[in-house]
Amino acid sequence: MSWDDGEADREWRCLSLIWDHAPGTAPRPLRRETADGHPVVVMERVPGLPLGGGPLSAAQNDSLGAALGRLYRIPVEHIAAAGISERRFGPSTLPPALTAWLQEACDLSPCQEPALVADAVDAAREWLFRPGLLPPPQLTGLGIADLNPANVLWDGRICRLVDFEYGGLTDPAYDLADHVEHIAARLSGVFDPEALPAAAGASADARERMRAYRPLWAVHWLAMLLPGNGGFRRNPPGTTESQARHVTALIG
Template structure:
C-alpha cells in the first residue's frame, strides 16, 4: 500500500503530514475527526488544527492512548474491537458524505480489472492452485451482482488492526484518510478479511461477526463482500505485487485456498 503520510508526536499532540493526497486524504481525515468529535467522543483522535508545511497538508490531532491490536486477540480485545465498530456504525452518516476510498460501488470492478491481468506465477509454491483461485475469482467478479450500499454506515476505510488502539479497557480508531460512507456488510468484511489479521488468524471471525446481530440478508451480503475482499488480497499477494514479498512464503497459497472456500460459500448463498 502506498505511503501517504509522515507522523510526528510531541507530548499529547500528533502531526500527520501528507506526502500524497490525490484522493483528498487530508480532507477526509479532518472531516472524520470533526464529525466523530461531535457524534462519538473519544472514539477517534480530537481534531486540533490544519496547516501546510513545505507545501504539504498537515492534520494536527490529539494523541490516542493504547497500542495497536496484534497477535491473537483476547476475548476482551475482540469485544473491545466489536464495541468500537458498533459505536462507529451507530454514528449518523452526514448528508452528502462521499463514499469511502475503494468503497463497495467501485471495488468489484477494480479488483476484477487487477486480477484479470497476466501474472507470472512461477515464483509461487503452488502455481496451479493460485491460478485456479485467480481464474475462479475473475469469473465470479465478472458476474456477481453486489449492491453498492444497503445499510449505510460511517467507514474508517481500512480494516488493518494497526488502526485499532487498545488501552487495556477500550479500543479507539486512528488513521481516517479513507473515511466516507459505506455499507455495513462491506465494512465488517474489510476487518475480518484484512490480510494482516487473517493470515495470522488473529480474530475469532465467527465470534466477531456474531457481535453485530446480522439478519439473514445481511449475513448473505457479508459473505459476498468477504469473497470480494478476499479476492482483493489474493491480487495483492500475487508475484509482482507488494503483498507477495511482505508476507511469509506460502501466504499466496493460503489466500488462494481461502478465496476458493469463500467463493463456494458465496455461490451457495446466492442460489
C-alpha cells in the same frame, strides 16, 4: 504524503465527524497544516498499544465491536453534511476495480506454487462475472475502511481507532467483511468472523450479507498478493498460496 487521493481530507472530515457524534472512539482532530508541500493532520495522542499477533480476548472483541457500532450509527445526513463520500474501494468501486486488475497479465513464476495461484485467479475471475453475485449495498453509516489490527489501540479497557484516510460512507456489512478478511488479521486469526459482527450489533440479515461480501475481499487480497504488488513483497513466502487456497474455499 500527497494530495492526490484526498486522504488528508478524508482523515480530517472523518475525525471531526466522529468527535461530534462518537467522541472517544478516535483521536480528537486539532488542526491541519502543510509541511514541505505535504498535507498534515494534527490530532491528539490516544493511549494504548496496537492489536495483532493473535485472537482478540472477549473484552477486546466487545470493545472493538462497540467502537465500530458507534461509527455505523452516525446518521447518514450528518455524514453527507460533513462532505464525506463513499469510502475508498467502496461497494460501487471495488468490484469493477478487481475485475480490471485480474484481467492484467501477471508473471506468477515468483510464486511457490504458480499453478495453484493461477487456478485461484481463474476462479476469482469467473466468480466476479456471476450475475447477482453481491447483495445491493446499504450505505447507512461511517466506516474506517482499514481495520489493520495495528490501527486499533487497546489500553487494557477500551479500543480506539486510528487511520481514517480511506474512511467514508459505507455499508456496515461490507465493512465488516473487509475487516475479517484483512490479511494482517486473517493470517493470525485476530478477528472472529462471527463474534466481531455480533459485538458491533449487526443484525442476522447484516451478518448474512457480510458473509456474501467476504469472498470479494478475499479476492482483493489475492490481487494484492500477486507478484509485482506491494503485498507480495511485504509478506512471507507462501502467503499468496495461503490466500489462493482461502479464496478457492470461500468461492466454493
